[in-house]
Amino acid sequence: MKHKNFACEKAKVCGGCQLQNMTYPEQLEYKQHKVSRYLDRFAKPKAIIGAAHPEHYRNKVQAAYKRSKNGEIISGVYQSNSHKVIKVDSCLIEDELADKIIVYIRQLLKSFKLTVYDEDKKKGFLRHVLVKRARATGETMVVLVAGSSIFPSKNNFVKALTEKFPEITTVIFNLNNRSTSLVLGDKQEILYGSGKITDILCGKKFLISPKSFYQINPEQTEILYSKAIEAARLTGNETVIDAYCGIGTIGIVASDKAKRVIGVELNPDAVRDAKQNARLNNIENIDFYCGDAGEFMTEMAKNGEKLDLLLMDPPRAGASKEFLESTKLLAPKKIVYISCNVETQSRDLKVLKDMYKVTLLQPVDMFPYTNHVENIAVLIRKDTL
Ligand code: SAH
Numbered sequence: 001m002k003h004k005n006f007a008c009e010k011a012k013v014c015g016g017c018q019l020q021n022m023t024y025p026e027q028l029e030y031k032q033h034k035v036s037r038y039l040d041r042f043a044k045p046k047a048i049i050g051a052a053h054p055e056h057y058r059n060k061v062q063a064a065y066k067r068s069k070n071g072e073i074i075s076g077v078y079q080s081n082s083h084k085v086i087k088v089d090s091c092l093i094e095d096e097l098a099d100k101i102i103v104y105i106r107q108l109l110k111s112f113k114l115t116v117y118d119e120d121k122k123k124g125f126l127r128h129v130l131v132k133r134a135r136a137t138g139e140t141m142v143v144l145v146a147g148s149s150i151f152p153s154k155n156n157f158v159k160a161l162t163e164k165f166p167e168i169t170t171v172i173f174n175l176n177n178r179s180t181s182l183v184l185g186d187k188q189e190i191l192y193g194s195g196k197i198t199d200i201l202c203g204k205k206f207l208i209s210p211k212s213f214y215q216i217n218p219e220q221t222e223i224l225y226s227k228a229i230e231a232a233r234l235t236g237n238e239t240v241i242d243a244y245c246g247i248g249t250i251g252i253v254a255s256d257k258a259k260r261v262i263g264v265e266l267n268p269d270a271v272r273d274a275k276q277n278a279r280l281n282n283i284e285n286i287d288f289y290c291g292d293a294g295e296f297m298t299e300m301a302k303n304g305e306k307l308d309l310l311l312m313d314p315p316r317a318g319a320s321k322e323f324l325e326s327t328k329l330l331a332p333k334k335i336v337y338i339s340c341n342v343e344t345q346s347r348d349l350k351v352l353k354d355m356y357k358v359t360l361l362q363p364v365d366m367f368p369y370t371n372h373v374e375n376i377a378v379l380i381r382k383d384t385l
Helices: 024-039 096-111 154-164 218-232 248-259 268-280 293-302 323-329 342-352
Strands: 058-067 073-078 085-087 126-133 138-144 168-175 187-192 199-200 204-208 239-243 258-266 286-290 309-314 333-341 356-364 375-379
Touching: 024 342, 024 356, 058 096, 058 375, 073 096, 085 199, 085 248, 096 126, 096 138, 096 154, 096 218, 126 239, 138 286, 154 168, 154 204, 154 258, 154 293, 204 248, 204 268, 218 248, 218 309, 218 356, 239 293, 248 258, 248 268, 248 286, 248 309, 258 268, 268 286, 323 342, 333 342, 342 375
Parallel strands: 138 168, 239 258, 239 309, 258 286, 309 333
Antiparallel strands: 058 073, 058 126, 073 085, 126 138, 168 187, 199 204, 333 375, 356 375
16 A cells, blocks of 8 residues: 655645655554554554545535635635635545535535625625535535525525535535634524434444534544454443443444443533434443533442443543542443543553553554544453453
8 A cells, every 4th residue: 555645735824634744654653653652651552553545534524715815715724823714625634525515615605696704894604614424325414604694595505506416415504603713603404405414333323413523534433443342342241331422433333242331421412412323223222321421430439330341432631530530449340442642541541550451552543644643442450360
C-alpha cells in the first residue's frame, strides 16, 4: 500500500490536518511512537491498525457560507481561531459526495437569489450546511442552517437539490439566528424524507439525527469495536457496563455476547438515541441511564452490585477520579478502555495499576492526516491472573 506524499494547499490556514506533510506510513509511525511514549511503561503496544482508505473518510461534513469581497458566494471552513471563511471546494479527508453537495448549494443560492448570512450585520439567509452520510446504506442527510426562517421557494430549492443528488434521502431546515460558534440552532423543520438516516455498524442499525454524536470514520470504527469486543472474550454470562456510551453503539454491538449490558451517558439526547437504537435492533438485555458515569459507578458500588466487564470510552479529558475509585470498588475482572487521548489514558491506567495488569494495547488509526490517536487498553484484575 503506497500513499502519495501530498500537502493540501489549504492545510496551513485550515489547521484540520496536522500531519499533512507526512506519507501515510510516516503518519502511522508517528502515532505508534506517540502511543509508546505514553504507554510503554504498562505494556508493549501492538502495531497500530492503519486505515485501508486514509482519505475521504469523514462521513460528517460541515461548511460555512459567506460572500467574499468580490461578491462571490463561497463555502468552506473557518480559519483556525478566526471567523474568516476559507474557500474549500474539496477536502482530502471529507466525504466526496458531501463536498459536491456543499459546492452545488453555492450555485443554487445564486439561481434562487438567496443570500448568505452576514454574522456582523446579523442579516441574510444561509449560514452553514451540514451533510451526514450513512456509508453502509448510502443514505444522505443535508441540514440547511439559516439565520432567518424566511425561506422563499423552499420546495423548489429542495426539489432542485434532490434531483441533482438522488443519494439525498432527507433534508432538514435548521434556524440558528444567535451569535454562537455552535453550528445548529434549536428549531428545525423536516423538508424532505424522515429527518434521520440509518447506518449499519458491526451488523447493527443506528439512527442518526442532525445533532446526535456518531463516529466519523465508520470503516475504522468497525475495526475498533470488533477488536475491543473480541478482547473482552465474553461468554454470555457477564454483566457489562458501557460507560460514556454515546448513542449506545459499543454496548449494542456487545449485547449479543453478554447476559446484561448497562449503558451510562451524560448527554440526554444521546441517551434517547441509544434507547431508540436498542429497540430498532430488538435488543432486550440492555438499559441506558442518563447521568455522570462516575456518580453512577459510585452508586453501583454502594449497592454492592456485581460487574464482570467494564467497557469505557471517555472523552479527551479521560475518566474522573471518582469513576476510577469506584471502578476499584466494583472490581470487574476485566476492563476494556478505549481512549482518544493517550495522555489521559496513561494517567488513568496509573490509578488502576496496583489492581490491574495491562494485557493489551491496540492503537487504531481513526483519523488519518490528523494527529489524533485512538487506543484500546485491556486490563485484567491481578488476583485472577
Ligand atoms: N462510546 C461512544 C461515545 C464516546 S464519546 C461511541 O463510540 O460512539 C464520549 C461520550 O462521553 C460522549 O457521548 C459524551 O457525551 C460522554 N460523556 C462526557 N462526560 C461524561 C460523564 N461525566 N459521564 C458520562 N458520559 C459522559
